[in-house]
Amino acid sequence: MTSLSVFSPRSGESMVILDQVRKGIFYALLIFWAILSIAPLYFTLVFSLKPVANAYTPPIWWPFPFTLENYQTILQTFELFPRWVMNSVVISITVTIFRVLFCAMAGYAFARIEFPLKNFLFNLLLVSMMMPGVVTLIPSFLIIGPGLIRGGISLGNLTLPTGFNLLDSMWGVIVPGMADAFGVFMMTQFYKSFPKELEEAAMMDGSGRWGTFFRIVLPISQTQLLTLGLLTFQGAWNSFMWPLLVLRTPENFTLPIGLQWFRGEYYTLYSVVLAGSLFNTLPMLIIFFAFQKYFIRSIASTGSKEG
């Protein structure tokens, strides 16, 4: 559909001009929003490439004079920075591995196997997908930390703790992220549209459900697993509120929490702050552009997203 006037029966000089004008307006709008999408990021990048001496001058169009001074400042004077990057990488990767596995298994079961309470459980899953995070925030915090019942449950001289006691540890961030309703939902939708024949053949050959799942189903659903993995990685990499609550000492911070803290320290030196924020944003943008079609496909196919 390259031209709008192809199917228009009333053709004439004036119609052609009108179509040209309309087309012009369409393109102007598109280009305007595209610029708006990219401009704040572009100027952030340019500002972060400014010499520190110019940190208090207005934003500029081109990174000229060009310097990497701000990035050096961060890496050299702020020894915790590499550590935050490391923490973020480790947490995001671990969460991603677990979540992809668990969500694929649960999604497969919801799509293929009949079991009691299945519909009820699936409804519950959909509800929890839309639940506002703050509703569960305090108790989740207690469960990860000191426990729902302080001091635990006593059975004779045996005390059962009701919490995981994982505050200020990276496991406190990882454990609650290991499964999520959106992921299960996405994988269920996927396995429903997935041909049964291959699995049935494998089952005939005598491999059980378990073997079939790992030998046949998982390898075939690679693309979908990659999509879920990318979304999960993005969510974990960007996650803010939960790590903010769980992590206490600066050594254990993830990059977004560290950035928020760092911003307090260097608040006035804008060029350094912006350079710091790009440490968080740029890796994600690179991954995003490299795997763009997977992101777009997953969102288009479920009509939904996390968060």
Added chain:
Amino acid sequence: MSKDSLSGGPLAWLAANVGRILISVFVPVITFLVLWQGFIFLRDSNAPQLVIVLVAILWGVGGVAALYAVANWLVEQLPAQWSMRLQPFVFVGPALAILFWFLALPTLRTLDLSFRDATGQRYIGIGNYIFALTDRVMLEAFRNNLLWMVFGTLFCVGLGLLIAVLADRSRFESVYKAIIFMPMAISFVGAGVIWKFVYTYKGEGAGISEIGLLNAIVLALGGQSQPWLQLPPWNNFFLIIIMVWLQTGFAMVVISSAIKGISSEVLEAARVDGANEFQVFWHIIIPSIRGTLLTVTTTIIIFSLKLFDIVRVMTGGNNGTNVIANEFYLQRFTYSNAGRASAIAIILLLAVIPVMIYNLRQFRERRAF
């Protein structure tokens, strides 16, 4: 095959299966204990961080795989009938256990806390709810959430629809889409830093120049610089723009894929019959993608009701920009009032429920399950 094991009556069955039952109780317990010990060791050890991290990942992944293999082996040891019944739970178990532990249980606990005092010790009736529904601070937060819901959703869906339709007819469609979708990849903190830079205001004085992007533009056009985030009620709209910036791409992608699903014959037939582009848009495109539009709208409404990060990072809720979720955060972590915070959380849940029910109906109609 399963009938054989049950044929001799319950006692015979028990006798035949005692070994299996014992194994199925002890093996998981032992596996679990071993894993738990490993975990305790990892938590308390003094080895270098990197080593711990690597061991921890190996332990975690390997441990879970071991637990699984054990669980599945066990289920297969059971009589066939039981094995059939239990196997699905090996698959859905972990995901559901985590969701139960971190969603269902906490919701009930929040409900309970909302009837208690600040420290969660005594029951105080509905006092927290009276606060949450009548206090001036809360009323302001409700008003702001309403602004977010109405304007945020309207702009996201409206712009998303417009851009999806336009991009569908343009050349370089994928380029526009990629650029407009891009802000979705950015974290709220990252977006917060970027947009603080856009809205920064330095004030007037000798030797001070505006470093904020928006003020630089306004000054270049001959206007006056403004403290954008301190101008109630307009500052709410400046914050809403950030959400529109982040979410329009989402709306666009979903709507765009729905538009591609409309059969091209219908569109061409309408055009041959003399319908102009606006008629095609209103009478064919919109009705065909109504379901998708509603899903996108409800998703964004829920998002705007839950909204927290943007406000927290940009203004902290000051200058009349407070929202419900941020007031929850303040009550819980600044004023340490668990009771009030929980009541606010429950009210937020109640506000989301109608939209949630509607969404569930939609899923059912689309035969999502």
